[in-house]
Amino acid sequence: MTPSPDAPSRPETGRTASADVPSVADPIVAAATTPSQQFAARSGRAPGGGAGRLLRGLWSNLWRLWFFVTVLVLWWVLSADSTSTFFPPLRDIAQSLYDTWIAGEARSDLWSSLRHFAVGYTIAGVLGVAVGALLWKFQRIGHAVSPVLYFIYVIPTAALLPAIVAIMGIGSSMKITIIVLAAIWPTMLNTLDGMRGIEPLRLDTARVLHMSPLATVRSIVLPGAMPQIMAGLRHSLQIGVIMMVVSELIASREGIGFFILEAQQRFAITEMWTGIIVLAVVGSILTFLFIAVERVVLAWYIGARAVEQKG
Amino acid sequence: MTIVDTGWFRIGARVLVVAALLAGWQYLSAAEILDTTSFPSMTATMAEAGRQLQSADLWLAVWETVRGWGLGLLIGCSLAIVVGTLLGLNRFAYLSVIPVIEFLKTVPVIAILPLAIVVWGATLDMKVFLVAFGVFWPLTIQTIYGVRAVDPVVRDTAAVLRLRGLRKFLNVTLPSAAPFIATGLRVAAAVGLILTIIAELIGGAPGLGLSILTSVNAGPSRLPATYAFILFTGVAGVLVTSAFAYLEQRLLHWHESQRNAAAKAA
Numbered sequence: 001m002t003p004s005p006d007a008p009s010r011p012e013t014g015r016t017a018s019a020d021v022p023s024v025a026d027p028i029v030a031a032a033t034t035p036s037q038q039f040a041a042r043s044g045r046a047p048g049g050g051a052g053r054l055l056r057g058l059w060s061n062l063w064r065l066w067f068f069v070t071v072l073v074l075w076w077v078l079s080a081d082s083t084s085t086f087f088p089p090l091r092d093i094a095q096s097l098y099d100t101w102i103a104g105e106a107r108s109d110l111w112s113s114l115r116h117f118a119v120g121y122t123i124a125g126v127l128g129v130a131v132g133a134l135l136w137k138f139q140r141i142g143h144a145v146s147p148v149l150y151f152i153y154v155i156p157t158a159a160l161l162p163a164i165v166a167i168m169g170i171g172s173s174m175k176i177t178i179i180v181l182a183a184i185w186p187t188m189l190n191t192l193d194g195m196r197g198i199e200p201l202r203l204d205t206a207r208v209l210h211m212s213p214l215a216t217v218r219s220i221v222l223p224g225a226m227p228q229i230m231a232g233l234r235h236s237l238q239i240g241v242i243m244m245v246v247s248e249l250i251a252s253r254e255g256i257g258f259f260i261l262e263a264q265q266r267f268a269i270t271e272m273w274t275g276i277i278v279l280a281v282v283g284s285i286l287t288f289l290f291i292a293v294e295r296v297v298l299a300w301y302i303g304a305r306a307v308e309q310k311g
Numbered sequence: 312m313t314i315v316d317t318g319w320f321r322i323g324a325r326v327l328v329v330a331a332l333l334a335g336w337q338y339l340s341a342a343e344i345l346d347t348t349s350f351p352s353m354t355a356t357m358a359e360a361g362r363q364l365q366s367a368d369l370w371l372a373v374w375e376t377v378r379g380w381g382l383g384l385l386i387g388c389s390l391a392i393v394v395g396t397l398l399g400l401n402r403f404a405y406l407s408v409i410p411v412i413e414f415l416k417t418v419p420v421i422a423i424l425p426l427a428i429v430v431w432g433a434t435l436d437m438k439v440f441l442v443a444f445g446v447f448w449p450l451t452i453q454t455i456y457g458v459r460a461v462d463p464v465v466r467d468t469a470a471v472l473r474l475r476g477l478r479k480f481l482n483v484t485l486p487s488a489a490p491f492i493a494t495g496l497r498v499a500a501a502v503g504l505i506l507t508i509i510a511e512l513i514g515g516a517p518g519l520g521l522s523i524l525t526s527v528n529a530g531p532s533r534l535p536a537t538y539a540f541i542l543f544t545g546v547a548g549v550l551v552t553s554a555f556a557y558l559e560q561r562l563l564h565w566h567e568s569q570r571n572a573a574a575k576a577a
C-alpha cells in the first residue's frame with residue numbers, strides 16, 4: 001500500500017480496524033489516535049511553522065477541553081450529596097483513590113498487572129510480527145492453514161479462559177498465555193496484510209539489484225508494512241489490557257482486576273470505583289505511550305503524508 | 312501456473328490441514344501425551360458436541376447469548392449512529408466532544424463490568440448494558456468521521472445545486488458515511504460477541520459463557536462438554552463475522568472501497 005493521501009480515509013476492507021496512523025495536522029485529535037487525520041487535513045487548518053505553530057496549535061485546541069472539564073465538574077457537583085450505594089460522591093472516590101493507590105498497599109496489585117501485561121504483550125508483538133512475516137513469505141502454507149487460524153481468531157478468547165485455567169492453574173503463566181493468545185491476532189493479521197500490500201515492483205527491483213534478503217527486509221519490506229504493523233500493535237495493546245483484567249477477574253489473587261472484584265464482593269463500592277478509575281487511567285496512559293512511540297517510529301511516514309497533503 | 316496453484320489443490324490443502332490437526336489431537340490424547348484430566352480427546356469432544364446439538368440446554372444457552380448480544384448491539388449501535396451523525400454535522404460540537412470520546416475509547420470497557428454486575432446482577436440487563444456501552448464509543452467515532460468525510464468535490468457540487476436539509480443528508484452525507492458505519496458495525500458485532508461471553512463468564516448471566524464455566528466446575532468428567540461449548544462459541548464467532556462481512560459487501564457494492572476489493576479479488 002503506497003501511502004496516498006486519501007488511502008486511509010477509505011474504510012479498510014481488512015479484518016481489523018487498522019489503517020489509522022496519526023497525522024501531524026491536528027495535535028489533540030491526532031494525539032488521541034485514529035482515523036482523525038484525514039479530517040484534520042481536510043478541514044484545511046493552515047499549518048504554520050516550528051515551535052510557534054505548536055504553541056498556537058495547543059492554544060487553539062485548548063478550548064475544546066471545556067466539555068471534558070464540564071463533565072468532570074458536573075459529576076463532582078451532582079454526586080456531592082449522593083446517597084446512592086452505587087454512585088458515591090466523586091470526592092469520596094478521590095479521597096479513597098489517594099488512600100489506597102498512592103498512600104496505600106494497592107500499588108502492588110498495579111505492578112503485578114503491569115508485569116504480566118508487559119511480558120504477554122511483548123511476546124504477542126514479537127510472535128505476531130514473526131508469524132505474520134512467515135505466513136507472507138510462505139504464502140502457500142499460509143493459504144493452507146488460514147481456515148484454522150481464522151477459526152482460532154474468531155473464538156472469543158475469553159471462552160478459552162476456563163480451559164486454560166484447568167490446564168495451567170492459577171498463576172502468572174496462565175495470565176501471560178491468555179494475553180498472548182488474544183493479543184497476537186491483530187498484529188499477525190496486520191503484518192500479513194501490510195506485507196501483502198507492498199508493491200511487487202519494489203520487490204522485483206530489489207531482486208534485480210541483487211539486494212541481500214536482509215537488506216530487502218530492512219529497506220523495503222519493513223518500511224512498506226510498518227504503518228500497518230503499528231496499527232496492529234496498537235489494537236493488540238488494547239486487547240492485551242482487556243485480557244489482563246479478564247484473567248484477573250476470573251482466576252487470580254492479585255492485580256487490578258482482583259482488587260476490583262474483591263472490593264465488589266465486600267460491597268466496598270467506593271473502592272471498586274477507584275479500581276475502575278485506575279484501570280481506565282492505565283488503559284489510556286498505555287495507549288498514549290504507544291502513540292508517542294508510534295510517532296517516532298513512523299516519523300518518516302507521517303512526514304511524507306504531511307507533504308502529500310499540503311501538495 | 313503449476314498444479315500447486317489450482318483451486319482444487321488449495322481447497323484440498325486446507326481440508327488436509329484441518330484433518331491433520333484433528334488427527335494429531337486424537338493421537339496425542341490417545342498416546343496420553345496430553346493429560347486427559349485437563350485435555351479431552353478429539354473423539355470424546357466431538358461426540359459430546361453431537362450430543363449437545365440435540366439437547367435443549369445448548370439451544371437455550373445460544374438463545375440467551377444471542378439475545379444479550381443482539382439487544383446490546385441494537386441499542387448501542389442505534390445510539391452511536393444517531394449521536395455520531397449529530398456530532399458530525401456540527402463542527403463546534405464535534406471539536407468539543409472528540410477529546411472526551413477519544414479518551415473514553417482508550418478506557419478498557421471491561422472496567423465498567425464490575426459496576427454493571429453490582430447494579431444489575433447476573434441478568435440480561437447487565438449483558439445488554441455492557442455490550443451497548445462497549446460498541447457505542449468506537450462506532451460513534453467511526454460515524455462522526457464518516458459524516459465528515461464527504462468528498463470536497465461532492466460537497467461543493469451539492470452546494471452549487473443548493474441541496475439542503477434532509478435531501479442533502481440522504482443524498483450526500485449518508486452515502487459517504489455508509490461505508491464507515493458498515494466497517495464500524497462489523498467490528499462492533501465481533502466486539503459485542505466477545506463482551507457478551509465475558510459478561511456471562513464473569514457476571515454469571517445465562518448463556519454460552521456460563522455453560523463453559525459450569526461445565527469446567529463440574530470436574531474432569533465434563534471436560535469434553537467444555538471444549539464442545541468452546542467450539543460452539545467459535546462457530547458463533549465465524550457466523551457473526553462472515554454474516555456482517557457478507558452484508559457489507561451486498562449493501563455497499565456500489566461504493567468504491569468495495570469495488571476496489573472486488574477488482575482485487577478478480
